[in-house]
Amino acid sequence: MTTALLQVRDLKVHFRPPRRGFGRPAPAIRAVDGVSFDVEPGQTLGLVGESGCGKSTTARAILNLTGAAYREGEVYLDGERIDELGEAAMWKHRAKVQMVFQDPFASLNPRMTVGKIIREPMRNFSVHGSSEDQRLEVIRLMELVGINPRYINRYPHEFSGGQRQRIGIARALAVNPKLIVCDEAVSALDVSIQAQVINLLMDLQQKLGVAYVFISHDLAVVRHIAHRVGVMYLGRIVELADSNELYKSPRHPYTRALLSAAPVPDPDQNVSQNRVKLEGEVPSPDIEYAGCPFAERCPDVLSHCRTTPPQLSEEEHRVACLLYEEP
Amino acid sequence: MEFHTDSGVVRAVNRVSFDLSPGETLGIVGESGSGKSVTNLAVLGLIAQPPGKIAGGSVQYDGQELLELDQRQWQQIRGKKIAMIFQDPMTALNPFLTVEEQLIEVTMLHLGLGRTEASQHAVQLLQKVGIPAAEKRIRDYPHQFSGGMRQRVMIAMAISCQPDILIADEPTTALDVTIQAQILELMKSMQEEFGTAIIFITHDLGVVASTCDRVMVMYAGQKVEQATTRELFNQPRHPYTIGLLNSAPRWDQSDEQLQAIDGQPPDLLNLPAGCSFHPRCQFVQDECLQEIPPLVTLNGDPPRQHACLRDLSTCKGGEPG
Numbered sequence: 086m087t088t089a090l091l092q093v094r095d096l097k098v099h100f101r102p103p104r105r106g107f108g109r110p111a112p113a114i115r116a117v118d119g120v121s122f123d124v125e126p127g128q129t130l131g132l133v134g135e136s137g138c139g140k141s142t143t144a145r146a147i148l149n150l151t152g153a154a155y156r157e158g159e160v161y162l163d164g165e166r167i168d169e170l171g172e173a174a175m176w177k178h179r180a181k182v183q184m185v186f187q188d189p190f191a192s193l194n195p196r197m198t199v200g201k202i203i204r205e206p207m208r209n210f211s212v213h214g215s216s217e218d219q220r221l222e223v224i225r226l227m228e229l230v231g232i233n234p235r236y237i238n239r240y241p242h243e244f245s246g247g248q249r250q251r252i253g254i255a256r257a258l259a260v261n262p263k264l265i266v267c268d269e270a271v272s273a274l275d276v277s278i279q280a281q282v283i284n285l286l287m288d289l290q291q292k293l294g295v296a297y298v299f300i301s302h303d304l305a306v307v308r309h310i311a312h313r314v315g316v317m318y319l320g321r322i323v324e325l326a327d328s329n330e331l332y333k334s335p336r337h338p339y340t341r342a343l344l345s346a347a348p349v350p351d352p353d354q355n356v357s358q359n360r361v362k363l364e365g366e367v368p369s370p371d372i373e374y375a376g377c378p379f380a381e382r383c384p385d386v387l388s389h390c391r392t393t394p395p396q397l398s399e400e401e402h403r404v405a406c407l408l409y410e411e412p
Numbered sequence: 413m414e415f416h417t418d419s420g421v422v423r424a425v426n427r428v429s430f431d432l433s434p435g436e437t438l439g440i441v442g443e444s445g446s447g448k449s450v451t452n453l454a455v456l457g458l459i460a461q462p463p464g465k466i467a468g469g470s471v472q473y474d475g476q477e478l479l480e481l482d483q484r485q486w487q488q489i490r491g492k493k494i495a496m497i498f499q500d501p502m503t504a505l506n507p508f509l510t511v512e513e514q515l516i517e518v519t520m521l522h523l524g525l526g527r528t529e530a531s532q533h534a535v536q537l538l539q540k541v542g543i544p545a546a547e548k549r550i551r552d553y554p555h556q557f558s559g560g561m562r563q564r565v566m567i568a569m570a571i572s573c574q575p576d577i578l579i580a581d582e583p584t585t586a587l588d589v590t591i592q593a594q595i596l597e598l599m600k601s602m603q604e605e606f607g608t609a610i611i612f613i614t615h616d617l618g619v620v621a622s623t624c625d626r627v628m629v630m631y632a633g634q635k636v637e638q639a640t641t642r643e644l645f646n647q648p649r650h651p652y653t654i655g656l657l658n659s660a661p662r663w664d665q666s667d668e669q670l671q672a673i674d675g676q677p678p679d680l681l682n683l684p685a686g687c688s689f690h691p692r693c694q695f696v697q698d699e700c701l702q703e704i705p706p707l708v709t710l711n712g713d714p715p716r717q718h719a720c721l722r723d724l725s726t727c728k729g730g731e732p733g
Contacts, residue, residue: 135588135589135590136588247676248676275444275615276615276617276659276660277655277656277659277692278443278672278676278677279659280659280671281672281673281674283661283670283672284670302588302589304663305660305661306661307663328666329666332664332666342590343590344663346589346590347589347618347663348592348593348616348618348619349621349622349662349663350617351621351662352621352622352641353642354664360593363593366561366591367588
């Protein structure tokens with residue numbers, strides 16, 4: 086066994102929409118369609134892509150939270166397979182993987198005080214011993230994330246968005262998880278506050294050695310926080326490489342188009358003419374593709390792209406594109 | 413611009429002045445609650461009074477004072493001379509009407525076109541903004557379009573009377589980057605074709621850098637800096653602008669630590685004395701706590717402005733020189 090903290094192998098999640106009337110059943114939504122990656126202890130894997138690419142569903146599938154959806158593939162946490170576990174058996178693993186959500190307004194119970202919110206996971210998993218120990222631990226966590234412990238009896242609405250996100254992070258840390266899944270955790274915040282929370286997440290990783298799966302549509306944020314980055318398109322990872330490498334020399338045509346569409350806060354940079362332009366929009370994920378799902382929009386499409394499915398290559402810099410495959 | 417709320421009076425916009433020349437793009441940048449949207453709703457006469465109250469000031473368009481207009485006179489301006497694109501095209505379009513009905517309403521009212529004429533005009537507009545099979549799609553309802561396509565419909569509606577001024581309030585914030593790139597390009601080509609002046613409200617510095625000629629930065633309802641885009645990004649003079657530029661991560665550079673602006677966003681009900689930014693400012697001095705910094709105008713073409721008691725002209729993100 087390798088040392089990877091989290092291993093995901095050929096994960097698929099398909100949602101079947103409800104049948105309408107008497108017609109044939111609607112085709113399944115192939116939200117995640119064959120995704121594999123590893124997360125090393127204490128490292129950050131970023132997942133980027135546009136809406137509907139399956140990044141959030143991937144996050145939920147890691148945590149066994151996709152409900153009744155059809156699921157295939159294997160997920161290993163600390164070398165133990167967890168994707169087949171039922172709710173009761175999954176429970177003991179839940180403390181190892183926690184989540185930070187996008188919306189700091191919706192993800193904190195408005196009727197619980199900050200102290201109770203951070204303490205709830207400790208109670209659920211019976212960690213940090215007695216009630217008094219738990220209270221001290223709550224105070225330590227509040228200090229750790231930069232919330233004044235004097236506010237322990239305040240309610241979420243008394244805090245700003247950035248502070249609430251800090252409370253959400255403290256709650257995730259309450260049971261000493263090895264992995265935190267952050268789903269668009271800084272997207273709702275203003276730039277100046279976003280930078281504070283990113284710095285906090287990076288500090289915490291240094292201090293506690295926690296690993297992150299960091300999901301975002303924001304390419305700049307992901308470059309900043311992630312060690313390794315996976316680019317998703319229509320439920321698949323099309324490119325996976327070390328952060329610097331991916332941003333410096335993107336290989337997949339979709340990654341290149343995505344990067345060249347992202348504006349840079351520098352008026353002298355944006356005049357560059359070598360833009361890869363993408364026409365049209367991301368197609369519906371209910372189609373099963375014989376070849377590469379990006380072929381329809383790809384500026385570098387080859388004749389056999391529509392018939393031959395590309396495989397994610399087995400190098401450090403992994404890419405799923407026929408341009409780089411030996412014929 | 414004040415709002416009277418149960419908890420007190422909120423000065424959402426406080427003594428903000430700016431001007432806009434034909435064909436130029438002015439960016440208005442600021443974080444949530446900085447007053448950038450309210451400023452422009454006031455320009456369009458769209459502030460509900462009460463609770464809102466325009467406590468003073470003047471808005472002139474083509475020599476005409478807009479704040480004194482009655483509802484009838486406003487209708488001659490709004491939609492025809494000054495049009496708006498909103499952030500969320502799903503809530504800005506009427507879900508009960510087809511796109512055609514919404515598009516022809518504008519031109520029939522303002523340009524006096526007949527129904528068939530207006531309908532043909534609407535199809536042309538949809539083609540112009542890049543909606544495929546426009547003759548067919550025009551009979552669809554807004555929910556049948558994707559987010560990017562809906563924003564194209566909004567743009568078609570806004571440009572249908574060839575307005576002189578287009579106010580775009582976060583028009584691409586809800587869109588994915590590749591779609592955002594398409595929409596920004598569309599707006600640019602529409603501007604070149606019709607010579608429209610655009611006020612571009614956004615919090616995204618990348619979008620500002622790639623689209624705007626000049627930028628105004630707002631904080632806590634006040635204008636803190638205004639300069640050409642190049643000047644602002646290369647030599648920011650207000651500590652808030654400096655902080656904003658340093659805290660934005662970039663995908664094309666690997667910088668180790670982001671320099672966040674400390675502290676929390678301002679509480680408009682309870683603004684600090686002196687400079688509103690002083691509790692978060694890295695260059696704060698004693699006088700900043702008492703004195704409200706005046707807006708200083710520097711000579712130049714166009715002149716640039718900033719509201720800070722310190723001279724940060726020689727500083728580049730570090731200590732002032």
